Amino acid sequence: xxxxxxxVFDAYGxxxxxxxxxxxxxxxxxxxxxxxxxxxxKQLEYTWLRALMGTYADFWEVTEAALRYAIRQLGLAAxxxxxxxxxxxxLSLACFPDVKPAxxxxxxxxxxxxxxxxxxxxxxxxxxxxxxxxxxxxISVDRVKTYKPSPRVYALGPETLGASAGELxxxxxxxxxxxGAKAFGYQVAWCNRSGAPEEELGVRADLxxxxxxxxxx
Amino acid sequence: xxxxxxxVFDAYGxxxxxxxxxxxxxxxxxxxxxxxxxxxxKQLEYTWLRALMGTYADFWEVTEAALRYAIRQLGLAAxxxxxxxxxxxxLSLACFPDVKPAxxxxxxxxxxxxxxxxxxxxxxxxxxxxxxxxxxxxISVDRVKTYKPSPRVYALGPETLGASAGELxxxxxxxxxxxGAKAFGYQVAWCNRSGAPEEELGVRADLxxxxxxxxxx
Numbered sequence: 001x002x003x004x005x006x007x008v009f010d011a012y013g014x015x016x017x018x019x020x021x022x023x024x025x026x027x028x029x030x031x032x033x034x035x036x037x038x039x040x041x042k043q044l045e046y047t048w049l050r051a052l053m054g055t056y057a058d059f060w061e062v063t064e065a066a067l068r069y070a071i072r073q074l075g076l077a078a079x080x081x082x083x084x085x086x087x088x089x090x091l092s093l094a095c096f097p098d099v100k101p102a103x104x105x106x107x108x109x110x111x112x113x114x115x116x117x118x119x120x121x122x123x124x125x126x127x128x129x130x131x132x133x134x135x136x137x138x139i140s141v142d143r144v145k146t147y148k149p150s151p152r153v154y155a156l157g158p159e160t161l162g163a164s165a166g167e168l169x170x171x172x173x174x175x176x177x178x179x180g181a182k183a184f185g186y187q188v189a190w191c192n193r194s195g196a197p198e199e200e201l202g203v204r205a206d207l208x209x210x211x212x213x214x215x216x217x
Numbered sequence: 218x219x220x221x222x223x224x225v226f227d228a229y230g231x232x233x234x235x236x237x238x239x240x241x242x243x244x245x246x247x248x249x250x251x252x253x254x255x256x257x258x259k260q261l262e263y264t265w266l267r268a269l270m271g272t273y274a275d276f277w278e279v280t281e282a283a284l285r286y287a288i289r290q291l292g293l294a295a296x297x298x299x300x301x302x303x304x305x306x307x308l309s310l311a312c313f314p315d316v317k318p319a320x321x322x323x324x325x326x327x328x329x330x331x332x333x334x335x336x337x338x339x340x341x342x343x344x345x346x347x348x349x350x351x352x353x354x355x356i357s358v359d360r361v362k363t364y365k366p367s368p369r370v371y372a373l374g375p376e377t378l379g380a381s382a383g384e385l386x387x388x389x390x391x392x393x394x395x396x397g398a399k400a401f402g403y404q405v406a407w408c409n410r411s412g413a414p415e416e417e418l419g420v421r422a423d424l425x426x427x428x429x430x431x432x433x434x
Binding site for chain 2: 045046048049050051052053054055057065066068069072073147148149150151176179180183197198199200201202
């Protein structure tokens with residue numbers, strides 16, 4: 001790998017555990033793990049579909065639409081108040097235990113988040129998990145009104161950090177995001193905490209780690 | 218609905234039953250239904266991701282990549298010969314029983330297929346299922362090197378049939394494809410054979426039928 005002038009992190013699934021909403025799901029189902037998985041899958045699908053259709057709606061709207069679909073698909077029912085509580089859980093997602101030690105170790109070079117999240121969602125999650133002082137930049141796709149893996153999104157990293165993509169290390173736990181960042185030109189680390197199989201998208205991470213505190217300084 | 222000057226059909230899942238590959242799957246798993254579902258889901262994901270990344274590869278390549286991913290995700294193993302047999306099943310997919318009567322009824326106005334499939338895949342499936350004389354046009358996304366639901370794909374329908382999108386009826390069993398076609402400007406019928414929940418993408422079909430022979434002439 002070449003020298004690294006800054007770090008660009010994915011947020012959901014990489015810093016924040018999206019499945020920490022499972023607790024809030026117990027109110028409407030005895031199988032909140034399946035609800036959370038279905039919700040997350042649909043949330044990603046809707047970002048990809050809307051980006052391709054050219055009908056951007058922000059991540060808060062997409063996340064609620066995906067939740068409503070997941071509830072119907074699983075044959076569940078939820079009141080508006082219950083949907084509100086599930087959505088609110090997104091504003092205070094837990095961060096993974098390796099996140100703070102990892103970000104602390106990398107201090108000295110700019111550390112950024114580049115995320116699908118709407119600005120208010122990102123601000124809430126960063127604050128709630130105590131990451132404010134660990135991040136120099138929090139960048140939302142909302143600036144370009146499309147979603148990952150569009151190159152227009154990945155371009156925001158170099159633009160904001162003032163370095164070329166090849167001088168930055170992009171870090172994601174999402175295999176498809178790894179592929180998108182690599183295709184764009186970043187150096188890329190895949191944080192594969194769950195032992196997921198590698199995606200078959202024609203590009204590979206430069207580095208695979210099983211926790212963020214294994215990233216190179 | 219307005220008068221209809223021609224029909225544009227999705228292929229996979231609408232005319233052709235993609236899960237008719239299940240039989241070929243029995244060679245490598247006792248649960249070929251899960252293999253087929255995982256394969257199909259990943260196949261769609263890869264089309265969306267590659268379209269967004271701007272790294273088009275044709276549907277044959279994407280379909281094989283998705284199969285290889287599905288096999289690894291499910292912890293299965295397959296020889297190259299077994300993968301070849303599964304892929305070959307895609308060239309002779311069964312068409313649903315309502316397809317021929319429906320297309321026959323609509324004769325007199327142009328009937329087109331507009332599909333993600335690579336030209337050779339589409340030609341093989343149309344021939345194998347005896348649909349050649351029922352279709353005036355078979356259009357592949359390969360002409361524009363991207364995938365549904367990109368507007369560049371949907372534009373091929375009006376271009377080929379010489380009518381505006383609003384004068385054509387687009388027919389698909391895939392909810393996300395219905396949304397893409399509707400956002401583009403077609404009149405759209407959703408053939409919902411399986412009683413699937415409606416997608417939450419901000420647009421709705423003009424018409425929902427449970428079989429193709431219910432389409433308006």
